[in-house]
Amino acid sequence: MSPTREYLYEKGFLFSAILSGSIVFLIFAFMLIMGLPLFKGNQVVALIKNDWLPARGVYGIYPMVVATLAISFFSLALAFPLSLGCAFFSGSIAPPRIARVFRKMIQIMTGIPTVIYGFVGIFLLVPIVREFTTSTSGLCIFSASLMLGIMISPTLILFFTDSLEAVPKSFLDAADALGATRVQKLLYVMVPQAKKGILAGLILALGRALGDTMVALMIAGNAARVPESLFDAARTLTAHIALVIAADYESFEFRSIFACGLVLYAFIALMVLGVRWIGMTNKR
Amino acid sequence: MLDRVVIAFSWISAVIIVGAVCAIFGHIILNGAGTIKLSLIFGDVAPLDALLLKRQVLNGLFPAVIGTLLLILISVMWAVPLGLGTGIYLAEYAGAISKKIFNLFFDILAGIPSIVIGLFGFALAIFLHKNVSNNIGPCLLISSMALAFLVLPYIIRTTQVALEELPREMRLTALALGATRLQNIRHVLLPRALSGITTGVILAIGRCAEDTAVILLTGVVAMAGIPHSLMGSYEALPFYIYYISSQYTSPEELLTGYGASLILLVLCIGLFSAAFLIQKRLTYITLYRA
Amino acid sequence: MNPVSHENTKIRVTDLSFFYREREVLKKVNVGFAESKITALIGPSGAGKSTFLITLNRLWESIPEARMTGKVEIKFSGMYRDIYEKSFPLPTLRRRVGMVFQTPNPLPMSIYRNVAFPLKLAGEKDRKIISQKVEEALDRAYLWDEVKDRLNEDAINLSGGQQQRLCIARALVMEPEVLLLDEPTSSLDDSAGRVIEDLILSLKEKLTILVVSHYLEQVKRLADKSIRFSEGSVIN
Numbered sequence: 001m002s003p004t005r006e007y008l009y010e011k012g013f014l015f016s017a018i019l020s021g022s023i024v025f026l027i028f029a030f031m032l033i034m035g036l037p038l039f040k041g042n043q044v045v046a047l048i049k050n051d052w053l054p055a056r057g058v059y060g061i062y063p064m065v066v067a068t069l070a071i072s073f074f075s076l077a078l079a080f081p082l083s084l085g086c087a088f089f090s091g092s093i094a095p096p097r098i099a100r101v102f103r104k105m106i107q108i109m110t111g112i113p114t115v116i117y118g119f120v121g122i123f124l125l126v127p128i129v130r131e132f133t134t135s136t137s138g139l140c141i142f143s144a145s146l147m148l149g150i151m152i153s154p155t156l157i158l159f160f161t162d163s164l165e166a167v168p169k170s171f172l173d174a175a176d177a178l179g180a181t182r183v184q185k186l187l188y189v190m191v192p193q194a195k196k197g198i199l200a201g202l203i204l205a206l207g208r209a210l211g212d213t214m215v216a217l218m219i220a221g222n223a224a225r226v227p228e229s230l231f232d233a234a235r236t237l238t239a240h241i242a243l244v245i246a247a248d249y250e251s252f253e254f255r256s257i258f259a260c261g262l263v264l265y266a267f268i269a270l271m272v273l274g275v276r277w278i279g280m281t282n283k284r
Numbered sequence: 285m286l287d288r289v290v291i292a293f294s295w296i297s298a299v300i301i302v303g304a305v306c307a308i309f310g311h312i313i314l315n316g317a318g319t320i321k322l323s324l325i326f327g328d329v330a331p332l333d334a335l336l337l338k339r340q341v342l343n344g345l346f347p348a349v350i351g352t353l354l355l356i357l358i359s360v361m362w363a364v365p366l367g368l369g370t371g372i373y374l375a376e377y378a379g380a381i382s383k384k385i386f387n388l389f390f391d392i393l394a395g396i397p398s399i400v401i402g403l404f405g406f407a408l409a410i411f412l413h414k415n416v417s418n419n420i421g422p423c424l425l426i427s428s429m430a431l432a433f434l435v436l437p438y439i440i441r442t443t444q445v446a447l448e449e450l451p452r453e454m455r456l457t458a459l460a461l462g463a464t465r466l467q468n469i470r471h472v473l474l475p476r477a478l479s480g481i482t483t484g485v486i487l488a489i490g491r492c493a494e495d496t497a498v499i500l501l502t503g504v505v506a507m508a509g510i511p512h513s514l515m516g517s518y519e520a521l522p523f524y525i526y527y528i529s530s531q532y533t534s535p536e537e538l539l540t541g542y543g544a545s546l547i548l549l550v551l552c553i554g555l556f557s558a559a560f561l562i563q564k565r566l567t568y569i570t571l572y573r574a
Numbered sequence: 575m576n577p578v579s580h581e582n583t584k585i586r587v588t589d590l591s592f593f594y595r596e597r598e599v600l601k602k603v604n605v606g607f608a609e610s611k612i613t614a615l616i617g618p619s620g621a622g623k624s625t626f627l628i629t630l631n632r633l634w635e636s637i638p639e640a641r642m643t644g645k646v647e648i649k650f651s652g653m654y655r656d657i658y659e660k661s662f663p664l665p666t667l668r669r670r671v672g673m674v675f676q677t678p679n680p681l682p683m684s685i686y687r688n689v690a691f692p693l694k695l696a697g698e699k700d701r702k703i704i705s706q707k708v709e710e711a712l713d714r715a716y717l718w719d720e721v722k723d724r725l726n727e728d729a730i731n732l733s734g735g736q737q738q739r740l741c742i743a744r745a746l747v748m749e750p751e752v753l754l755l756d757e758p759t760s761s762l763d764d765s766a767g768r769v770i771e772d773l774i775l776s777l778k779e780k781l782t783i784l785v786v787s788h789y790l791e792q793v794k795r796l797a798d799k800s801i802r803f804s805e806g807s808v809i810n
Contacts, residue, residue: 003663006466013377016369017386020440023433024389027396027404034407085297093294102298104560109305111556112549113494115522116312119545122529124311150304157301183287204395211397213497218529238399238497245403245501249410258407261400268395276388380638452637457679460633461692462668462748471695472681 035258047259052224059256063226067234071144072209078149079156087160092186109154118218121147135231139221142230148215152205163197164190200275207271213238237264316546324543340509345544347509351518356492362432363439371443394437402501405430422503425514430498435488446480483563490555496522521548584609584782590644592625599625601806612783614797621803623786627754631671672745673754677761678737680729685721688729692748707747715743716773735766755785
């Protein structure tokens, strides 16, 4: 093979890397440029602080930020203990055969399309919620958090299980030799060792919850006001983007969705940096 | 005492998650299985006529199925060469510092919510509409590009990890025989890393098939028929399911929604199982590297 | 302590130091190797013998966080060439300086294609020439008779000793002038090791051979000269 060809290929690989990398930058740039009219004067503060009242010309995204944080928080509050329990189960408590089948099932679960979670949410979960709670339609933060919690669990479980299993076998042997029970071994040897991995998994799952569109769009009710209880309807940032897209392209209303995009982008970037930071402290 | 609490907690968690999975699958299968007939796909049109595009299918899933398949095909055509090239660069050529920076970029790309990528696609369409040609709007082309951006990190990472995991001896063997860097990649490293790379491509296909948020903003519509060009709008299975869930007018229509859900579910589960089958150690740690 | 440079010195190493991360693995090594002789590199493990070998074909350049200073010259067609010179193409160097590793490392392909692989890398297309050279190399490596009827079998099916001879054949097919052997028999049993020793002895007429070895017996049987390494330095 000639040196020129070698050189061309190398530059080709470099070019694809630069192209791929520039997408990350481009997405940010587009959000910023499209949302630019929003950043004149002190409108930014108003944008994030105000309610969404299009009839009065007030286009604040505060209710959406609150709803996003609420739904993410509650879904994680549900998914975290559930996933930890499942990871204990598949990593230590369950008999090996059952653990294997269980793990297969969880892997397969990661393949369920999000729109299916939404669909099942509407037609199975929402009627039940309507029946047993104060929510009149059943479309509320509670329903969305529940479904979202189930949806992000498989990722968390697999991540936790991987972290638990990454604990060096010599540590486990040492614990065995000291007469530790299965649970003691799990709690005092495996979990402390896997703490960083568990934290990283948690942050990534939070990212998934924040970024989810379909479940929130389909079963959270999409009311653009600040929710007051778990059983209020609410609209997340992601759902807001999906719902406002049809508006006039030059309107302030339309521009506001790019602010939503920027907020989501910033959340995610912070999270990735957080996970990296954990990874770095891990190596020391 | 503590032992018992932890054991009970683990079992209860496992039972809840198994219950949830059974509820989801059960609900879709029980309601959807009855609808699985040829007419679900083709409506009143003879299958062969539909496949040869002789007659338009108006009351079946055919256009949505074709739309989804086209979407997958075109997105993968964008994403695979780009992702493969990037993965090879990162694993085999990049220096320590540029690798760190690129890795950070792709971690962020992997985390960006799909609706934001959809919004980017939408903004890109507006931009092109204003600055290049009036004919460009949200369409199959824009959707496939946006989806390609969405799945790019999967392909980059699996390629990079598959190459980096190869043992050092294998890396040196061909070099010691006088292979150039490129020959080593082409003849030794890539063939060895193939299963890992395939897994990434399959996962990417699965993501393209199931994603709704990206296409929602970039050109999918409820009624478009078979797309005639890359510049046209199109239908897709996941969007159809979303659409039916909010706009259904009769129980029969809702049932086709269940049918579509079942088809999509089987497709995606099949793809993910295949990916896990090919690579048993497909861990979430490789997909979300810290 | 400059190496005595005779007329028949094939390899000349001057002030060679090697660093891995912050550790100095080789410290200002000065040594020469005679043409058509077998030189054994001996000494405790971790003394830098294997590292020294890969400075002679620049293979260490593929190892991250490694660094080298000093000069290595090899006499090709009567002229000493600095192998670290920019104009010296790396693939050419590696074809002239063959290497065999401690554990046999056949590539995942057939016996025939393993041996033909370096020819393919060098761009040889003529099938007749390829098959002729493959046979020659296998013959020189004492393997032809054992594999001539199963050339298309996967190389992984061969025994350990056969695999190692295959790797030697693969190194010989480019007709190198120098052969580097890194403990070539340590993963094999005694009888398989003996076959390899005989084979190495039969090659020395045409080749300059450097062999890292831990076995004193083996060094006695094989080597014309031995060089002892200790903590990264050569001891005379």
